[in-house]
Amino acid sequence: xxxxxxxxxxxxxxxxxxxxxxxxxxxxxxxxxxxxxxxxxxxxxxxxxxxxxxxxxxxxxxxxxxxxxxxxxxxxxxxxxxxxxxxxxxxxxxxxxxxxxxxxxxxxxxxx
Amino acid sequence: xxxxxxxxxxxxxxxxxxxxxxxxxxxxxxxxxxxxxxxxxxxxxxxxxxxxxxxxxxxxxxxxxxxxxxxxxxxxxxxxxxxxxxxxxxxxxxxxxxxxxxxxxxxxxx
Numbered sequence: 001x002x003x004x005x006x007x008x009x010x011x012x013x014x015x016x017x018x019x020x021x022x023x024x025x026x027x028x029x030x031x032x033x034x035x036x037x038x039x040x041x042x043x044x045x046x047x048x049x050x051x052x053x054x055x056x057x058x059x060x061x062x063x064x065x066x067x068x069x070x071x072x073x074x075x076x077x078x079x080x081x082x083x084x085x086x087x088x089x090x091x092x093x094x095x096x097x098x099x100x101x102x103x104x105x106x107x108x109x110x111x112x
Numbered sequence: 113x114x115x116x117x118x119x120x121x122x123x124x125x126x127x128x129x130x131x132x133x134x135x136x137x138x139x140x141x142x143x144x145x146x147x148x149x150x151x152x153x154x155x156x157x158x159x160x161x162x163x164x165x166x167x168x169x170x171x172x173x174x175x176x177x178x179x180x181x182x183x184x185x186x187x188x189x190x191x192x193x194x195x196x197x198x199x200x201x202x203x204x205x206x207x208x209x210x211x212x213x214x215x216x217x218x219x220x221x222x
Binding site for chain 2: 032
C-alpha cells in the first residue's frame with residue numbers, strides 16, 4: 001500500500017513554544033490530507049482536513065489559530081501547534097487518501 | 113458520531129480464527145465498510161474494505177450481510193502480532209475523512 005511518513009516521530013517542547021509536524025505522502029500525490037489527534041486510551045479524533053493550495057477545514061472545537069495547517073504541495077502537509085500548553089500533549093496522526101486512506105506512524109508531542 | 117457498534121474487547125487463541133463483529137444498521141447505499149487496526153503507539157493500518165460483496169486479501173476476509181447492516185472481519189490464523197485495536201468504519205469513498213469509533217481491542221493469547 002501507499003506510504004505516509006511523519007516527522008518528527010516524537011518531540012518534547014516547553015510550554016509557550018511552537019512545534020511543527022510534517023506529513024509526507026512518499027509514493028503518491030495527495031490533494032487532501034487529514035490530521036487526527038489521539039489522547040491516551042481514546043480513539044482518533046479528526047482535527048482538520050488539509051487541502052493543497054487552499055485553506056484547511058477544521059472540525060468543530062478545534063482552534064484554527066492554534067493548530068496551523070499548511071498544505072504547500074501535493075506531497076506535504078504541515079501542522080504547527082502554536083503556543084503549546086501541556087494539554088496539547090497528544091499523539092498526532094496524519095493521513096492521505098489514495099483509493100484507501102493511509103496513515104502516518106504518528107508524532108507524540110509532550111509539552112512540559 | 114461513529115456509525116458503527118463493536119464489542120469493546122475480545123480474546124482469541126493463537127492459531128485460531130478471530131471473528132470480529134460490527135453493526136452498522138444505518139449504513140447508506142453508497143457507503144463502504146472499512147476495517148483498520150492500530151497497534152499500540154502506531155498509526156492505523158488499513159486491512160480491508162467492501163461495499164456489498166465479501167472480500168478477501170492476504171490479511172483478512174470481510175463478510176458483509178445481505179442487508180449490509182452488519183459485517184464480520186475474519187483473521188484466519190491469529191498470531192500474537194495481531195493484538196491491536198480493530199476499527200470498523202463506514203464511509204463514502206473519495207476524499208471523505210474516516211471517522212473512528214472506539215473499536216474492539218483484540219488480544220491474541222498464546
